[in-house]
Every structure is written in C-alpha cells, then in structure tokens.
Amino acid sequence: MSEDNTSSATTRRPDWAAFIIAVFLFVVAGVMAWDASHLKTIAQYDRIGPATVPQVVAFGLFCLGVWTVAEAWRGEFPERDRQEVAPVIWIVAGLAGQMLLLRVAGFSIATGILFALTARGFGKRKLWFSLPLGIVLSFVVWAIFSQLLQLTLPAGPLEHLFF
Amino acid sequence: MSTFEFLWQGILVAMQPMNLVYALVGVTLGTAVGVLPGIGPALTVALLLPVTYKLDPGGSLIMFAGIYYGGMYGGSTTSILLNTPGESASIVTALEGNKMARAGRGGPALATAAIGSFVAGLIATLGLAFIAPYIVKLALVFGPREYFALMVLAFVTVSSAFGDSALRGLTALFIGFALAMVGIDQQTGQARLSFGIPDLLDGVEVTTLAVAMFAIGETLYIAAQGNRIAEKVEAVKGSLWMTAEDWARSWKPWLRGTLIGFPIGAMPAGGAEIGTFLSYATEKRLAKNPEEFGHGAIEGVAGPEAANNASAAGTLVPLLTLGLPTTATAAIMLAGFQQYGLQPGPLLFATNPQLVWGLIASLLIANAMLLVLNLPMIGLWVKLLTIPKPWLYAGILLFATLGTIGANPSVFELGMLLAFGLLGYLMRLFGYPIAPAVVGLILGPLAEQQLRRALAISQGDVTTLVMSPIAAGLLIVAAAAFLIPLILRIRGRGQVLSQLAANED
Numbered sequence: 001m002s003e004d005n006t007s008s009a010t011t012r013r014p015d016w017a018a019f020i021i022a023v024f025l026f027v028v029a030g031v032m033a034w035d036a037s038h039l040k041t042i043a044q045y046d047r048i049g050p051a052t053v054p055q056v057v058a059f060g061l062f063c064l065g066v067w068t069v070a071e072a073w074r075g076e077f078p079e080r081d082r083q084e085v086a087p088v089i090w091i092v093a094g095l096a097g098q099m100l101l102l103r104v105a106g107f108s109i110a111t112g113i114l115f116a117l118t119a120r121g122f123g124k125r126k127l128w129f130s131l132p133l134g135i136v137l138s139f140v141v142w143a144i145f146s147q148l149l150q151l152t153l154p155a156g157p158l159e160h161l162f163f
Numbered sequence: 164m165s166t167f168e169f170l171w172q173g174i175l176v177a178m179q180p181m182n183l184v185y186a187l188v189g190v191t192l193g194t195a196v197g198v199l200p201g202i203g204p205a206l207t208v209a210l211l212l213p214v215t216y217k218l219d220p221g222g223s224l225i226m227f228a229g230i231y232y233g234g235m236y237g238g239s240t241t242s243i244l245l246n247t248p249g250e251s252a253s254i255v256t257a258l259e260g261n262k263m264a265r266a267g268r269g270g271p272a273l274a275t276a277a278i279g280s281f282v283a284g285l286i287a288t289l290g291l292a293f294i295a296p297y298i299v300k301l302a303l304v305f306g307p308r309e310y311f312a313l314m315v316l317a318f319v320t321v322s323s324a325f326g327d328s329a330l331r332g333l334t335a336l337f338i339g340f341a342l343a344m345v346g347i348d349q350q351t352g353q354a355r356l357s358f359g360i361p362d363l364l365d366g367v368e369v370t371t372l373a374v375a376m377f378a379i380g381e382t383l384y385i386a387a388q389g390n391r392i393a394e395k396v397e398a399v400k401g402s403l404w405m406t407a408e409d410w411a412r413s414w415k416p417w418l419r420g421t422l423i424g425f426p427i428g429a430m431p432a433g434g435a436e437i438g439t440f441l442s443y444a445t446e447k448r449l450a451k452n453p454e455e456f457g458h459g460a461i462e463g464v465a466g467p468e469a470a471n472n473a474s475a476a477g478t479l480v481p482l483l484t485l486g487l488p489t490t491a492t493a494a495i496m497l498a499g500f501q502q503y504g505l506q507p508g509p510l511l512f513a514t515n516p517q518l519v520w521g522l523i524a525s526l527l528i529a530n531a532m533l534l535v536l537n538l539p540m541i542g543l544w545v546k547l548l549t550i551p552k553p554w555l556y557a558g559i560l561l562f563a564t565l566g567t568i569g570a571n572p573s574v575f576e577l578g579m580l581l582a583f584g585l586l587g588y589l590m591r592l593f594g595y596p597i598a599p600a601v602v603g604l605i606l607g608p609l610a611e612q613q614l615r616r617a618l619a620i621s622q623g624d625v626t627t628l629v630m631s632p633i634a635a636g637l638l639i640v641a642a643a644a645f646l647i648p649l650i651l652r653i654r655g656r657g658q659v660l661s662q663l664a665a666n667e668d
Binding site: 017018021025028031032035036039048049050052053054057060061064067068071077078080081083084085087088090091092094095096098099100102103107111114115116118119120121122123124130134137138141145149150151152153154 | 213214216217328330333334337338340341344348350351353355356358379382383386387388389552553554556557558560561562564565568569572574577578580581584585588592593594611614615618619623
C-alpha cells in the first residue's frame with residue numbers, strides 16, 4: 001500500500017489549476033474578513049457578535065486554502081477528462097440570453113431561447129426547429145404555471161396575445 | 164395520546180380526498196422526474212418545489228413527501244435499465260440490476276426493486292412513527308449548546324467522514340457557510356457580505372443554490388463530455404413477474420436491507436449510499452452462490468434497494484424531530500418547510516401534530532401508491548428514458564429556471580443561478596461534492612444561531628460548549644468522525660471511504 005502511494009506521488013506534478021482554487025479560497029476568506037472587520041466599527045458590546053462567525057468561517061477558508069496548496073503541490077487532485085468548451089458556451093449563452101430577455105420578451109420567448117441554445121449545446125443544430133419548439137413548450141408551461149398554479153411568471157408580448 | 168392514536172389521526176388527515184390527490188400528483192411527478200437520467204431525488208425535490216408554492220402547508224408537504232419517495236423509486240428504474248444511475252444511492256442497484264436487464268431479466272429486477280422499496284418504505288416509515296416521539300422527548304432536554312454540537316457532528320459526517328477527500332468535502336461545506344453569511348444578520352439586523360446590493364439582503368435561497376449546482380452544473384458537465392458517454396437503454400424483455408425462486412431469494416435481502424438502511428439514515432451520518440454499500444456487501448457474503456454477484460444476482464438488487472428506501476425514510480427522523488437535515492434532499496425539504504414559516508423540530512410535534520402526523524401517514528399512502536404506479540406502468544416510465552439528450556437537458560433547464568423565476572422573478576436571481584451553475588460545474592470537474600455546500604447553506608445560520616445563544620447564556624465563555632455531557636460526547640464523536648477517516652486515508656486505506664462517496668443525496 002505505502003509503496004503504491006510514494007510511487008504515484010513522485011510521478012505526479014503540481015496541479016496548477018488547483019492553485020487557482022486555493023487563490024479563490026484566499027480571496028473569499030479575505031473578503032469575508034474585510035466585511036467582518038467593517039461590521040465591528042458599528043457599536044458592539046459583547047464579544048460574540050455578528051462578526052464572530054464570519055471571522056471563523058474566513059479563518060476556516062484560509063486554512064482550507066493552505067491545505068489546497070499542499071495537495072495541489074503534491075498533485076493529489078483527481079485527474080480530469082478533457083472538457084469540450086463549445087457546448088458549455090452555448091448553454092451559458094442560453095442562460096444569459098434568458099436572463100437578459102426575460103423582462104423585455106416575457107417568459108416564453110426568453111425560455112424558448114434557453115431551450116434552443118441548450119439543445120444546440122448538445123448537438124441539435126437546427127435552430128429554426130428547436131427555437132419555435134422551445135417557445136411553444138415554454139408557453140404551455142407558462143400557461144399551466146401562471147394560470148393554474150398562480151405562479152408569477154413575467155409575461156411578454158406573446159403571453160399578452162392570449163391572456 | 165399514544166403513537167397509534169397519533170398515527171391514526173394522521174391517516175385520517177392523509178385520507179382526505181384532496182390530500183390523496185396531492186399525494187398521487189406528488190408520487191407521479193416524483194417518479195416521472197426521478198426516472199430521468201442525471202436527476203436524483205435532491206434535484207427532483209428542488210425542481211418540483213415551485214409546484215407547491217401556492218398550496219396550503221399540509222397539502223404541499225404531503226405532495227412533497229410523495230415527490231421524495233417517487234424520486235427514490237424512479238432512480239432505481241434508471242439504474243437498472245440504463246447504466247447511469249440517476250442518484251448516487253442507486254449505484255449499487257446498477258451493478259447487479261443492469262446485468263440482470265442485459266440478461267433479459269429486467270422485469271424481475273424492476274419488480275424486486277419496487278416491492279423491496281415498498282417493504283422497506285413501509286417498515287421504515289412505521290419505524291419513523293414509533294421512534295420520533297422518543298427523540299422528540301430527548302430533544303426537549305437539548306439546549307443551544309447540545310444543538311450546536313449535534314450540528315457540528317452533522318457537518319463532519321456530511322462533508323469529510325465519507326467521500327474520497329476530506330479537503331474537498333470541507334471546502335464545499337465552507338463555501339456553503341460563506342454563502343449562508345450573506346444577508347441581514349438575524350440577531351442584530353446588520354447587513355453582512357451584501358456589498359450594498361439590496362437583492363443580497365435576503366440572502367441566498369437554498370433552492371436557487373441546489374437547482375443551480377445540481378441541474379445547471381450537471382447539465383454543463385454532461386455537455387462538456389461531448390459524445391464520449393454512450394448510453395444504452397435496456398429493453399424490458401421477458402416476463403415482468405418474479406418467479407417463486409426470485410421471491411424466495413428476495414424476501415430476506417429486503418428485510419436485511421431495511422434493517423441496515425433505516426438506522427444509518429436515522430443517524431446524522433449522511434447519505435443513503437452507505438447503507439446500500441453495506442447491504443450489498445452483506446448479501447454477497449451471505450449468498451449461497453456468491454459467484455453470481457457481478458453477473459446479475461437478484462439479491463444484489465433487492466437488498467440495496469430496500470436499504471436505499473429505508474434510509475430515505477430514516478433521514479426524516481432527524482429532519483422532523485430535530486430540524487437537522489443530513490442529506491441534500493433533506494436540506495431542500497427543510498427549505499420547503501421554511502417557506503411556510505414552519506421549523507421542523509420537537510416544537511412542531513407539539514404545536515402542529517396534525518401536520519406532522521399527516522405527513523408521516525401520507526408517506527405510508529404514497530408508498531402504497533408507488534407500488535401500484537410502478538409495477539403495471541413500468542413501460543410508460545421506460546419511455547421517458549428514451550428522450551434524446553438534447554431535448555432532455557433543454558427541458559431540465561427550462562424547469563430549473565422556471566422554479567427560480569417563480570420564486571423571485573428578478574434578473575439578479577437568474578444571474579445568481581448562472582453563477583452558481585458555473586461554480587457547480589467547476590466543483591464537479593475538480594471532484595468536489597455538492598451536498599455539503601447545500602447542507603452548509605441551510606444549516607450554517609441555524610448553527611450560528613445556536614452557538615450565539617449558547618455563548619450569550621454563558622456570557623461569552625467558550626468552555627460552556629463542552630460543559631454538558633451530551634454536547635461534549637457529540638463533539639467527541641464529531642472529532643472522531645473527522646480524524647479516523649483522515650488517518651485511514653494517510654495510511655492508504657481510503658478506497659473503502661471513496662466508495663462511500665456522498666455525492667448527490
């Protein structure tokens with residue numbers, strides 16, 4: 001067992017991506033500590049106040065950051081498969097598009113775009129087919145949830161046409 | 164009143180026609196969503212939470228219970244017919260179940276899973292009903308420091324005791340804590356980590372985080388794999404029914420699985436996976452023909468499936484009696500309670516017995532409905548598995564965003580959803596578990612509240628935390644649960660623990 005460990009440790013190289021995670025943890029810890037120190041300036045008369053737990057959590061994150069550096073240096077993070085970037089960008093674009101269009105275009109159109117771009121990310125290239133499909137589907141969902149279940153879903157031109 | 168009377172009252176509540184409808188809708192939706200590959204019970208519950216927004220608390224919780232149990236049933240179907248388990252607790256089921264399906268014995272595999280789940284659900288729900296009053300009594304002597312110690316124990320078991328890395332589990336947990344700090348401090352009214360943004364004053368919603376990390380993170384991860392993963396749905400060939408031999412080989416594993424799964428779920432020890440692995444190992448050791456294991460042994464489906472459902476019911480014990488969620492699914496259910504201003508715990512049993520016992524009784528009813536729903540209608544659920552991936556994930560994202568928009572139709576909330584989705588993807592990529600982040604987010608503020616209460620009582624004296632025997636004992640157990648796996652891993656015996664990885668549920 002122990003032989004196995006040492007041999008794999010020597011062949012592994014420092015994991016640079018994992019160092020970025022450590023930096024991220026340090027930044028979060030720093031921001032929390034800064035925010036907590038900011039709280040202190042407001043009147044606080046007992047030792048245990050709103051700043052205590054954020055400080056503890058910030059300290060914990062800092063320690064975890066140090067630990068991450070140690071594991072990253074020894075290359076102990078699990079190996080990662082090669083990731084396709086394009087599908088991720090399509091889906092993120094869909095989510096961003098929905099977010100930006102929701103107020104202007106209403107639920108159905110905005111969510112239809114999310115639907116079509118997600119399908120595009122998974123390889124459905126025919127947007128002229130998937131976009132209308134997504135809009136119709138979203139409209140049905142909108143009708144069920146806003147009319148039957150009385151959820152407040154933003155309405156746009158398409159929704160106003162029917163209701 | 165005795166437990167029997169309470170349970171009887173609960174059954175009367177659950178048998179009201181409207182509540183039966185809620186339960187039926189819940190189990191149907193739960194099964195349908197749970198069957199979809201890549202969706203586990205935690206995400207099922209999070210996705211379907213908005214459906215219940217406008218219902219009354221009783222009805223909505225009954226529907227919720229149905230969704231929870233339905234999601235568990237649906238997951239087993241996925242793992243038997245498709246070798247990608249919809250939830251981590253079904254991994255073991257996939258081992259033998261998928262082999263059985265390939266050998267043309269998919270029908271009996273599904274049947275033993277469904278009946279085993281029913282038997283386990285029935286026994287474990289009754290176990291819940293009979294144990295709960297005792298734990299409620301015990302909980303009444305708990306003060307803030309005991310609660311705090313209990314939560315520390317839950318944090319350790321959820322994040323670092325199991326899984327392949329204590330570092331990554333703890334990091335996920337602390338990210339959850341950090342997000343939990345955002346918003347107005349409940350005791351002093353000061354804004355923390357909100358950077359002057361009004362949308363952040365209310366804090367981060369548990370459902371937003373759960374949906375973002377489980378649904379969007381998972382979708383991004385699957386998409387980023389390209390077309391490498393080939394999936395094949397096994398058709399259900401041959402007879403659906405179990406032969407006399409199947410029955411003879413199944414009934415003991417069902418009972419043993421229940422006995423293993425329920426206590427593990429009921430202890431603050433994290434996910435249902437552990438029970439399924441233990442049950443699998445037990446069945447393998449006790450089997451008359453252990454060489455069949457790995458080639459489709461029915462015991463290897465019956466035992467773990469029963470353990471899976473028994474521990475699902477078991478996790479409701481700490482959730483209902485102590486307000487302590489020990490899995491991501493339970494964390495989201497706690498969020499479901501909180502949307503009605505209900506805090507599960509001993510008080511809820513006293514102030515709202517109708518609701519609690521109605522919920523427990525409706526679990527029994529949901530369980531029976533699921534048996535009827537699953538055995539004859541299995542063909543329908545199998546069809547759901549054949550939805551092509553692009554449409555499936557496009558639909559998942561449609562419903563994922565629907566929930567967030569329904570809860571809070573703001574651009575900012577969708578922005579958080581996207582940001583947490585990307586975070587979830589990166590966490591998944593680097594092997595960080597998601598469940599600790601969700602549990603940390605919901606349990607963090609509760610732990611802080613108890614800690615501050617305890618320290619306020621002692622006027623800031625920290626030693627008060629270990630001055631009560633119960634609190635000290637719980638903290639010692641927590642320390643052991645943290646240190647022992649760490650030592651095991653250093654000595655190179657970590658494989659067993661990484662097999663018990665608590666990933667999703």
